[in-house]
Amino acid sequence: MAYDRDLTFVYRNPTKIAFGENTVKETGIEVSELNCSKAFLLTDKGVIEAGLAEQVEKALGRKHVGTYDGCIQDSGFHIVNEAAGLARKAGADCLVSVGGGSVIDTAKGTAILLKSGGQLHDYLGFQMLSEPQAPHIAIPTTAGTGSEVTNVAVVKDWDRNQKQLIGSNYIFPDTAILDPLLTAGLPPMLTATTGMDAMTHAVEAIADMPANPIADAMGLQAIRLILEYLPVCVEKGDDLLARGQQQIAATIAGVSFANSQVGIVHAIAHTLGGLFKVPHGLGNSIILPHSIMYNLDEAADRYALIARGMGLEVEGKSDEEAAEMAANAIWDLTKKLGIPQKLSEVGVPEDGLEKVADVALSDGSIVYNAKPIFETSEILGILQKAY
Amino acid sequence: MALQYGSDEWEQAYQEMISERTTSPPPYIYFTPEWVAVYEKTIQEDDAYKEAAKTWEGSVVLHATAEPELGFDGDLYIYMDLWHGECRWAKIVPTEAGEAADFVITGSLERWMQVARKQLDVIKGMMQGKLKLKGDLPTIVRAVKASARLVDLSAEVGGTFPDEISTEQLEELRGQLNPLREKIGF
Numbered sequence: 183m184a185y186d187r188d189l190t191f192v193y194r195n196p197t198k199i200a201f202g203e204n205t206v207k208e209t210g211i212e213v214s215e216l217n218c219s220k221a222f223l224l225t226d227k228g229v230i231e232a233g234l235a236e237q238v239e240k241a242l243g244r245k246h247v248g249t250y251d252g253c254i255q256d257s258g259f260h261i262v263n264e265a266a267g268l269a270r271k272a273g274a275d276c277l278v279s280v281g282g283g284s285v286i287d288t289a290k291g292t293a294i295l296l297k298s299g300g301q302l303h304d305y306l307g308f309q310m311l312s313e314p315q316a317p318h319i320a321i322p323t324t325a326g327t328g329s330e331v332t333n334v335a336v337v338k339d340w341d342r343n344q345k346q347l348i349g350s351n352y353i354f355p356d357t358a359i360l361d362p363l364l365t366a367g368l369p370p371m372l373t374a375t376t377g378m379d380a381m382t383h384a385v386e387a388i389a390d391m392p393a394n395p396i397a398d399a400m401g402l403q404a405i406r407l408i409l410e411y412l413p414v415c416v417e418k419g420d421d422l423l424a425r426g427q428q429q430i431a432a433t434i435a436g437v438s439f440a441n442s443q444v445g446i447v448h449a450i451a452h453t454l455g456g457l458f459k460v461p462h463g464l465g466n467s468i469i470l471p472h473s474i475m476y477n478l479d480e481a482a483d484r485y486a487l488i489a490r491g492m493g494l495e496v497e498g499k500s501d502e503e504a505a506e507m508a509a510n511a512i513w514d515l516t517k518k519l520g521i522p523q524k525l526s527e528v529g530v531p532e533d534g535l536e537k538v539a540d541v542a543l544s545d546g547s548i549v550y551n552a553k554p555i556f557e558t559s560e561i562l563g564i565l566q567k568a569y
Numbered sequence: 570m571a572l573q574y575g576s577d578e579w580e581q582a583y584q585e586m587i588s589e590r591t592t593s594p595p596p597y598i599y600f601t602p603e604w605v606a607v608y609e610k611t612i613q614e615d616d617a618y619k620e621a622a623k624t625w626e627g628s629v630v631l632h633a634t635a636e637p638e639l640g641f642d643g644d645l646y647i648y649m650d651l652w653h654g655e656c657r658w659a660k661i662v663p664t665e666a667g668e669a670a671d672f673v674i675t676g677s678l679e680r681w682m683q684v685a686r687k688q689l690d691v692i693k694g695m696m697q698g699k700l701k702l703k704g705d706l707p708t709i710v711r712a713v714k715a716s717a718r719l720v721d722l723s724a725e726v727g728g729t730f731p732d733e734i735s736t737e738q739l740e741e742l743r744g745q746l747n748p749l750r751e752k753i754g755f
Binding site for chain 2: 190191192306307308309310342346347349351391392443543544545546548549550554556
């Protein structure tokens with residue numbers, strides 16, 4: 183699809199990306215390259231138990247000044263405050279996050295408090311920071327979040343039971359270390375759902391209103407890699423080629439949506455996570471094909487581009503037909519991966535759908551959706567189809 | 570010394586300033602007090618805004634950072650008191666009052682001129698780092714339609730852009746705004 187002449191965009195991808203098996207052993211060198219010497223590690227208990235944090239601590243050697251392992255799924259402001267207090271006490275001059283999206287986002291919040299002080303509430307909104315924050319090396323242990331290359335932190339406001347966004351060009355991590363060995367132990371379902379998170383990032387980035395050709399290129403390559411390698415990762419978790427390619431896919435899908443944003447799928451998935459603890463990738467996976475059908479009348483050409491990127495036989499098909507083929511391809515993929523395809527299968531009560539629709543309408547992602555959404559009834563329609 | 574913001578004297582001085590500066594008919598220069606007065610009236614009379622903003626509660630500030638080369642030597646805070654589809658009032662206020670608003674959208678005067686000329690979409694502008702938003706995101710997200718209407722109206726008000734006037738007119742504007750800034754405190 184050609185863009186109109188009025189296309190304008192800003193493309194940013196400031197994060198250094200280091201990829202390869204055993205790259206994690208170079209974490210100490212990366213700390214030095216940031217002109218730092220006191221690295222504070224943020225992680226969660228699962229990563230500790232898997233022995234992954236220990237690898238990073240060893241790689242840091244004397245540069246390691248402390249570890250916080252209290253990160254949890256749906257990290258909260260209180261957790262960021264606690265981590266920042268400990269990092270400050272340890273005299274940290276940089277942060278190393280080891281984990282999934284919640285850990286990396288917690289570190290982004292911690293980087294803000296370490297450098298700028300105050301409370302995280304002070305920085306809610308868009309572009310509220312005016313200078314670089316504490317240096318941050320992100321080491322993802324899942325292949326989906328993309329948070330290692332984005333300028334957004336999602337942190338839950340536990341009092342309001344809603345996820346909050348902090349968006350700033352000063353919270354891109356400085357360095358992302360992608361080591362396929364760190365994802366080799368991920369269980370199949372977690373591999374599948376986090377992988378579908380990456381797929382959702384790529385699809386929404388290409389379809390969203392702020393789409394641009396460079397983000398498209400990243401997103402399309404991510405989609406190709408995910409279709410080829412995610413099923414391999416799920417079936418044969420120790421296939422390091424597949425694990426590495428899926429990591430790259432997740433990261434470039436992150437670059438894509440950092441420059442184009444996400445939409446209704448994420449608005450709903452954030453809410454499903456906040457209200458009913460539906461894992462983020464699982465929520466995305468269920469809603470994604472329904473979002474394509476919902477957005478069809480506004481963005482069929484964008485989804486047709488995706489269908490072509492998927493390698494589907496769209497010759498002679500209309501954009502609408504090609505878009506439907508893309509939605510069907512996603513259903514086929516999630517079926518193959520063994521991921522539940524209905525909200526009714528993942529613990530969401532039917533009488534909770536209206537609440538989900540209501541809260542999702544306030545999610546920051548929704549403003550970028552391919553089709554403008556102003557009413558809860560529109561979201562409820564998507565949820566009912568996905569139930 | 571500036572009058573105390575919110576006092577009767579301040580209100581009276583502000584209204585007198587508007588009366589004096591609106592003796593000649595529009596168009597006025599963007600982001601001047603008289604332009605804000607017309608903007609206020611335009612919002613108040615707009616049915617589309619009333620409908621889109623019927624559930625909105627809270628103050629919104631359009632904050633333009635100083636651009637001396639365009640005649641604006643200090644920051645400007647256009648404060649809009651918005652309540653359930655009504656614009657109760659819109660005025661240029663002192664910094665402290667502006668920063669205390671529920672939502673503050675900040676950009677350089679040049680960026681705001683791009684918005685008014687419909688060359689820059691506010692949402693994209695925030696994403697791209699051209700504009701800043703301070704405030705509770707979930708609340709303002711629910712008011713995207715109303716916010717978009719406010720922006721549309723800023724373009725519909727019309728006016729003369731500061732980069733369209735001559736150097737002499739620019740100096741004249743500066744000469745008018747600075748004494749007002751001292752008296753009213755903006």
